[in-house]
Amino acid sequence: MLNTVKLGGWTSNEKPFEISKEAKQAFDGATNNVFGVRYELMLHLGTQIVAGRNYAFICRSESTTLNPKASYVLMIVYASLGECEKVKYQIAKIKKLVKQKPKAHICGGIVVTKADQALIKQLDCIEANHILSSFENAFKNMKGVSYSPELYVAHQVTQGINYHIIAKATLAGTNEVLGFRYVVFNSFMDENTIISIKHI
Template sequence: MRKILLLATVAALAACGGNATKKAETPQTKRPQTETRTQTAGGYTAMRVPTAEDKAVFDEAMKGLAGVTYTPDSVATQIVNGTNYKFLCTARTAAREPMTYRAEAVVYKPLPQSGGQAVLTSIVRLAEPHAAADARPAKAPADGRATGAYTAMRVPTAEDKAVFDEAMKGLAGVTYTPDSVATQIVNGTNYKFLCEGETSTNPPMKFDAEVIVHQPLPSAGDKPYITAIRRM
């Protein structure tokens, strides 16, 4: 009887040991980890050299803009409801005595499903270290008006609107309607227009903007052109 019990115990222990060995030898299958990368909205990326695609967006937004030629040197992007492109450019006026300066142009490219084209939302001239030393002295106009600061804002006259329309001619993607204007006598005249902007996107976006237009002196024979667009 004792032999039978002993043999049964040994058999049970052997069975347990066999199962343990099998469990130890069974390889553990690991599930592959998947990595999902999503592009989220946020700040601008670091500046980089524009690609052919970046330049195509830039050219689409700047098409029709006359008076100044902008060459993009670097770009940063920002994901919004679409994409903002911040271009640092070299600007050169089309005047008889051309001026070259640095500028920042912001272009908005809507999402593909909206079907809208790239639009210029702001463009500003950047301050340069030696701008004061390089600035051309303002010539006093023949009618005796003094050079200096901007006048008070007022309702645009037909003449103001004609200057505005000439400068904005050809600019696509956003329609600007001037509500008020102030002028500044420089080497010519600067017009500061406060406007309502409306994009041609679907759906359209409305915003307030400040548009600066420079009208060269009549003796220069040059047309007015946009020097800045600031979204407010």
């Protein structure tokens, strides 16, 4: 989705952690009056110019209940533009990418990361370094496209561990951003294997 640089297409954000004042204002304006769920802005993936402006965000979502349920979602926020009207913000689309599954901490269950665990490249700990090293090993032989881990959103214990990552895709050997992908790879002992790569 986020790979086109033209009117009506999406312009990918090369540095998704760097969220502009305008993007943050759009996110806050669209989510301030939402009840029953809390959204935490994690990444700004890109922007689309239409009759107004669309912003694509990755957010951590958590229900505001006694037993909160966590997930990560793709959120599209629309900002209306026009000299004669006040800018209005609204959630145009929400797509759930991964959610906490029942009995998450047993084999096969999916554990959604906390926000401070998700910023994988900003952490300096044994687990984070292991995940980054395993990711690099799993994707090192990809041809034509390079993948960079941006957000660690979930894991699943199977034969080894399946790691769920939001990754930035760039044209190999360049800085040209092709878009963002939801990738899952398995780490088992010294073997790291790609399970799936999906466009966001």
